[in-house]
Each structure stands twice: as C-alpha cells, then as structure tokens.
Amino acid sequence: MLRTIVGVKGATFGEVFAVKEFRVLFAGFVLLVGGDMIKMLALSVLVYARTGSAGLSAAAYMAGWLPYVFGGLFLLSLADRVPPRALMVTGELVRALTCALLAFAGLPVWAMLALVLATGVFSPVFMAARSAMLPEVLPGDAFVLGRSLLNMASASAQIAGLAAGGAFLAFAGPSGALWATAGLSVVGAVVLRYGLPHRAARGVAGAGRGVVGRGAVRQTLGVNRRLLADGRVRGLLLAQWLPCVCLAGAEAMVVPYLGGQAQAGVVLAAAAGGMALGEFAVGRFAAPELRERLSLPLAVLLGAPWLVFVAGPGVGWAAVVAFLAVGGLSYQLGLQRRFVDAVPEEARGQAFGLQSAGLMTGQAVGAALVGVLGEVVGPGYAIAAAGGAGVLVALALARVLRPTPASVSV
Template identity: 55%
Template sequence: MNSTSTTADQGAADRPATFRDVFAVAEFRVIFASFGVFMIGETVKMLALSVLVYERTGSGLLAALAYVTGFLPHALGGVFLLALADRWPARAMMVGYDLLRMAMVAVLAVGAMSPSAMLVLVAVVALFGPVSNAARTALLPEVLHGDAYVLGRSLLSVASGGTQVAGFAVGGLLLGLVGPYGALWLTAVTCGLSALLVRVGLTRRPARIHYAPTTDKPARGAIRETLRVNRTLLADRRIRGLLLAQWLPGSLLVGAEGVAVPYAADLGPGASAGVLLMAGAGGMLVGDLLVGRFVAPARRERWTPWLALLLGVPMLAFVARPSLVPAAALFAVATAGFAYQLGLARRFLDAVPEGRRGQAFGLVSTGMMAMQGLAAAGAGALSEVLAPGIVMALAGAASATATLILWPVLAPAVRPRRSAPVAG
C-alpha cells in the first residue's frame, strides 16, 4: 500500500462516523427499531401495572413496587445469569425474551392473578432482562465497525431516553382511553412486534462460547459460569479499571437526581422537579449526540477525562441554592458530561475477550444500575439531615473525586491490545 492510501485510511479512521453511515446498515436499523419498540412497551407496562395495582389495593407502596419491580431483579440476573448472553445465539436470546415478555403481559392483562402474584411474575421474568440487553449490546460491534460502533451506542442511549418519554406519553393516553388492562394488551403487541423485527431482520449467528460433551472442558451451569467469568473479568486490572471508569463518575452524579424533588420543594411554590429532571435528560441526550457525531474519535478519547469531570464540577454551585432556571441549566451542562463514556467504548471493546463480550457488557450495565441505586439511596438518606442543595453539591464532589482518582484510566493511552480469551 502506498503512503497516499495509508494517509487516506488514517484520515478516514480519525473522522467521526455519520448518521448516514450508521443507518445505512440494515441490521442496525433493525436493532434500533426493535429497541425503541421494546422500551416503549416496557415503559407502558410499568405505568399500567402500577396503576392497576393501585386501583386493586389502594396501596401507594405496592404501586411504587409495581413500577420498579421490572428493574429490581436486574442486579440478580446480572450476577447469576449473564453467561447465557454468550452461550446462546444473540438473535434467539432476544426473540426468546420478547416472547417471554409477551406471554407474561398477556397473563397480566387477563386479570386473574392477585396483585402480589403479578409482582412475583414480573420479577421472575425480569431476571432475564440483563441477559437479553447484554446480547443486544454485544451484537452491536458485530454489526457496526470502527467509529460507527461508537455512534451506534450513542444513538441507542438517545433512543433509550427518548422512547421512555414517548412511552410515558403513550401510556398516559392509553390509560385514559382503554384502561390499564387494555394498555397491557397493547404492550403484548409491542413485544410480538419487537420479536418479529429481530427474527426477520437479523442474521442468525452462532453462540460465542460452545460447550460440548466431547470436549475436555466440562459444561458448567449458567450460574456457576457467570460467577466464574465475572471474577475473571474483575481480576483483569485493565478491564477492572475500565469498568470502574464507566460505573463511578456517572453513577455518583445520579445521587443528585435522587433529591431533585426535595430541592424543587425547597425552592418554594412554582418550582418543579420535572424541570430539573427534563433538563438533566436533555443535557445527556444532546451531549451524546454532539460528541458521538461531531467529535473525531481520537479527540473524543482525549476529551474523556474532561467530560467526566464535567459531570461533577457544575453541581458544586448547588451549595449556593440556585433558583430553578440556573439550576436546570447547571444540571443540563453536568449531564452532558455523560458523553465521556463514548470515549471509553472502543477501549473497553478492545480490552474484553471477544467470546465474553456479552457477559462483559452485561457486567457494565449491572454494575451501573446497582451503583446508581446505591447513590440515589445514599443521597436520599443524606437529605434527611442536610439541605438538598448541599446533597446535590456533595454528589457532584463525589463524582469529580472519582474522576480524579480514575484519571489514569480515563485518559487515553496506547490502545490496549485484545486480551487473551478467558479460559473456558
């Protein structure tokens, strides 16, 4: 290859991928569309189930549990079942989970179960949620390559936030038109549609890890295998550092979201926590879109620690108890820093063994959800003894401190070589 073509290849590699590049890939369009349908259905299901449980029991506590029951088992599924994401073909895993959800929602819509039994059913099915999510995430680098993979991840993050907003709007409309049971039946339709899109639109790929009775490596149960590989991944210093870098700075900031309601109440009449939360969601979406689409790959990686620092620093101003509009602006600027994770995307992909991508990506999601829950709970506890503005500033300080500690991991270095495969 002559020097001119080499220079051209390097220039192309350093240019950010475009939306046209990403959506030109038919399989990504299927993943994107099915994920959007999935998220709308999940949001409508949670809303309808919460309303239904409240109507039947009159209990605010049970209604709240109904709203979060689908998420609570996520950590358990991530700890004990993630090996399935690599041991089963991705398409089969995603279709199977959609069909399982469809059957569950149909049973709920019949209305024959008690509220407690409904919650148990939703929790059991949700155990397999992180496995399906991990299969989808691990499939992305097989469909999109180079910087298109990073932009594809950014678009899925944007779709997650946007479809949740759409799901709340659609869910509220459906509840008014057809009631919670009708909304659940329509949710079952979204499950079937998602399964159909994946089954028809994605190519069948074999599982990444195979176990056969004739090999010298005995088959292991999913729970034992998940625990073993989780330990192996966490024992790798490079992978562990990248996991902590993805978990801590953003998760600690979530503590500030956890006290948005008392902060708004503390500002007085006319202040709405919804304004703060929408500003936070908007800042995150805009940050992901701008950094993912318009910042060159090499520059995006150089910006990673600075974007992570952006998460925490604006929140320090909440010590001064800013009014609603400045507070919303600060929150939007801070959450734009979540785009730092895009700078870690390819580095993490390079660091994990190809045969364990599903479990590795699932571990990222599981750890993030667990730490966000802990951060929100901790902030809520602190708000009982400290002013909400002080708690939000402390959340920002904790995020910034974590960024400074993890700076050597967040700062780009020589791209790590791919790890040797984890032993089967």
C-alpha cells in the same frame, strides 16, 4: 469516506444507519424501551388502584429493574451460549406474555410483583445479547456511534413511553396500557426475527480453562471473576459505573428539592435533553482520538455543575445545571472502543451484561445513599454532595479516563 485519525477510522451517523442490521437493532431497542416505560407506569398505577399504597406503587415501578442484580450475577453466560437473535426474540415474547398475564389474569398484587421479578431475572441476558451483537454489526468507530445513537434513542423513547403510557392510561386504563406493551413486544419480536440473520453463539472457548462445559450459573460466576480480575477491564467497568452512581444520586433528589412533580419534570426533561445533545455533539463532531481524550473532562462535567445547588437555585437555573451536567454522560463514548478491545470476544455478551447490571445496581445504591443524606442535610446540599463526589470519582479514575498512546492507536 471515513476519515482516519491516529489509525482509527471515524464513522458518520449516516454510515451507521446504512447498515440494515443496525436499523433492525435500533428499531427493536426503541420498541423495547418505550414499551418498558409504559409497562412500569401501568403496573404502578394498577397496584396503587388495588392497594392505595404509595410504597407498593413505587415498588411496582422499580420491580422491572431489581432482577438485574440476580441475573447479572448468575445468568449472564447465557448471552454467549445461545445465538443472539434467539435470545432477543425470546426476551420480547417473555415480555409480551408477562404483560398479557398482568392485564388479563386478575392476579393479586403479590403475584403480579412476583411475576415481574421472576421474568425480569433474564432481562440482563437479553440486553447483553443485544449489546454484544452491536460491535459485530458495526466494526471500528461505527460501533461507538451506534452506541451513541442507542443512548439518544433511550432518552427519547423513555419520554415518549411515559407520554404514551399516560395517554393509554387515560383512555384504556392500566390493563389497556399493558395490552399495548404486549403488542409492542410482539412487534419487536417479529422485527428482530425477520430483520436479523442467524448468528452462532460466541461460546466460551477462550474464556478460561475449566469454564467450558460448566452450567450457566457456575460459568457466569467464573467468567465474572476473570473479567474483574483483569485490571484493564476492571478499570473500564469502574469508569462506566461510578460517575453514573453519583449522577443517579443527584437526580434522585430533584423531586424533593423542588417539592413538586411538575417543576421536577422540567428539570429532568432538561437533563434528558442535555444527554441527547451531548451524545450527538461528541459522537458526530469529535474525531475518535479527541472523543477518547474528552472522557476525563466530560466525566468531571457530569458532577461539577451540581455544586451550584449549595446556593439553592430555582427551577430555571436547576434546569440549566441538569442540562450541562447530564451532557457529560457522553464521556462514556470515549471508553467504548477500549472496552470492546479489552474483553475476550467469546465472553463479550457477559462483559456487556456485567457492565449493564453493575450500572443498574450502582444507580439504585447511589439514589438510596443520597436519599439518606438528603434526610439529614436537606435535598439541596445532598445534590451538591453527590456532584462533589462525582468530581472526586472522575479525578480518581483519571488514569483510566485519560487514554494512553497505546489505547488510542489501533
């Protein structure tokens, strides 16, 4: 049975996986993340092989994430205007077609990057449809555990995708790896199409006067303004964005700090392990009320351990620090239920898309800013500065991160 804590029903991972629709969403998500890792790695290698430019290779690796800014600003309303299953299946098919063209068409480098950027503009819409469907499939505390499982799956699928991408590159080359990603996307489309029931679009009937009937761009801008004008929603968005911006800055300096990809890989793998363990421990063993009360100390934990880098730790201690710090990412589990409660149901897809787009954009900005700082003061001090900024941000957001009695009760 579900346990009841202050009116909130606590779920278990077993109960979450017992829901067929969640199993389908989970499988599709794993295929998506793993396929994207293979695609970005293969595209980066393909561009480097064609041009010999490390800069263009890095640009190709990041090209899949850049369109989140544009899509998040102008297109997110589609996540509420179109039935979610249709959007998710379309996203998989677009990804499959993109990878097939990259693998087969012999496009010049500029055309490959343009294709990835153009098709990637809709990625935040497809992801928003998936995220917004989760609380419909998993009500109450089960939604929070579902998010935890997807976060753990994301870390695992990224590692598995990079490993599989390396294997495909070794045996079949970049084109073979891209064909493999196309195949995974087709499988994902089939899983979603036949595993999920049809659900009507949420619509925007309650999103605000004058919003209904607008075009997608005008509607997206209007609803984004309304969401950000709501103090409760804005605070929860900032609480989900800003600590992660500081974390991204610290992680971006790991490679230059250690001076070697192999050593950096050990530290980043430890970080992924800390994330997975933190999500599991907080999701599985913390009751709903406790999970929300842990948000503030866990957000502080996200930044505090990085301060050790002022002492210049070696790879072993750096891995321990990364493991402890990134385990603090589970602070977000305590915000999920309140975020769902705060946003209008008819604009839920756009709200989740805005959260994701802001997070992606903020992490890129954080990595860039700390990178500039690292050029001035050195990587170790830059990592420590990012950690210190993370602690200050968490304390500044304490009123949001620390739940009030009203936010805990249901």
